[in-house]
Amino acid sequence: MLKLKRTIPLFVLLTSSLIACQTTPPSEDNTSQSTQKVTVRTAHSSWIEEHFQTEIVKIGLEKLGYEVETPKEIEYPALYISLANGDLDYSIVYYYPGHKEFFENAGGEDKLEAVGTITADGTQGYQIDRKTAEQHNITNLEQLKDPKIAQLFDSDGDGKANLVGCNPGWACESIIEHHLDAYELRDTVEHDQGQYTALLANSVTRYKEGESVFFYAYNPHWIGATLKPEEDVVWLEVAFTDLPTKIAENMEKDTLVEGKNLGFPKTEQRIATNKQFLAENPIAKSWFELVQIPAKDINEESLRIKEGENKAEDIRRHAEEWVEKNQDLFNSWLEKARNQ
Template sequence: MAKKLYRRLFSIPVVLAIAFGLISCESNPRSAQPDTHHSPVRSAHGTWVEESFQTAVVNIGLKELGYTIETPKELDYASIYLSIANQDIDYSVVYYDRGYESFFDAANQNNQLERMGQIIPPGTQGYQMDKKTAHEYGITSLQQLQDPQIATLFDSNGDGKADLAGCNPGWACGTIIEHHIETYGLKNTVEQTQGNYTALLQNTITRYQQRQPILYYAYNPHWIFAVLKPNEDVVFLEVPFTSLPEDEEMGDLTEDDTTFEGKNLGWPSIGQKFVVNREFVDHHPMAKRWFELVTIPVADMNEVSLAIKDGKNTPEAISSLAQEWVSDNQAQFDQWLVEAKEAK
């Protein structure tokens, strides 16, 4: 199972045990009425700012459907799941395809939770390098960095090894990168550079602008994909076979799980679903249908992530970004509203 690795992929602390102490064991249910909209819809998201944007888009649609909206709460993930199960919150956009089973299962003792929809489709992750160097030297696979002459192309500190921009110390992705370096026979030629992930990427962008070869790990959605675009600026590198750390319970993944567009990238894709209170959606079919329909493309999420990174990170700016996204996708948004209203 992948659960242990991806809880920390976005640098979010996991405090499941603490959450049980934060939320009362007594639920605080409200009487659910079929689509009368008298009670505000309550939502929550984590500390990843992009989730507040996603929640804002969803709430714009719910408001158009006639619901009143309560200001979303910011909570840790375990608390979100417990709050939804206790009927203190109605929904959240924070069910990621891998790594959140433990939160879901721990909170779902009374079968109050349901996963649905696909707010963000599965995004890729893996190793990327600049397209120019890849074409010039015929590099398609990470394993080719076993060749010292290839590896030194990416040596920025003079130690003779390729410097692979990786993850923050303590992030699970760093563990996987180290596993790959060992498993693919790269210990003598490749070294992961760890530090602040954003700073590592900024340095990578600077090197690219200086026309130097670059090699780095990236996950999608993330703003880096809006700056260094796959197949235009950079390319993904294949791995020779799928291998993930057994001690991190990743042994159930196969090559099919880590292959994207015919390339084995060595990492599984991660999508994002809604987690909802079952009783709420049973009594509110329009809201349920809305959750099933609304989705934000990964490419759009990358652009929003870049705008947030560049300073549009206040509640007012996030609200403006959400309104802009709806306006840019008005025809599709309106069609979703029509379909949701038909579920009444």
């Protein structure tokens, strides 16, 4: 009897130890993969619309049981290097094919993997105000080789057209610089660079004052909701497609948009991930493959940001509102991710 009395506590002790050593149970969302202890790291650039998209993806990961750190702000191409080195796990900033060179230079498919399509068929090119276009019959970028045409867009008095262009380091910067040579515009067009959003806001002010404007445009972005194509502005065509070699090599689609050659490839926004993180987290991978945000929704968000709702808490609230508005679809993505 003494032996039996001593054996029972030992059995209880062993059983308790086994229970204590078990893995953390699935999250309250009944996730099949235990993710409660997985901390995820992400980043976006200073392009503020990326904050909104990052938050939507982040909300989904949180619903799936992940702990997502506050997103960092890192400019590309450095952001891709952080992903490849394992300092980050994912980012929604992969604009294909424009960022393909950044992706490859950071280690390519040995270290990184592109997943899903956040937004398909982003459009980019050159726009001028409709009034000037119609008054002078301007339809093609090459017409700005004519000094008289170029001077219509001269905002600093040096006789050259002022083209509001892209921040140094952006993929669109290399295309614009290439175009200035390919279309022989160096003598008549000046590429204004700095903070793209601030320069663009200045163009909107000039437009409202009745001045001619000339700028690089990307859709989705607030500019498309502020100066509407075919109403306020028009796209300029190019006579032929001519892109930097590395971008042209990776281009899977042509540069035609609704029958016009805009000179820039259509863009898909995808999620760039650290390959090891993706292999270890199949639920996260499934989520990345499923989530999509329409361009029109990003345009609306971009306009809200421009109109002053631009703080981190504002953008988080916007993301939560977007999830609520699309709740059934969002929940279906979560369910598919859990059951991958």
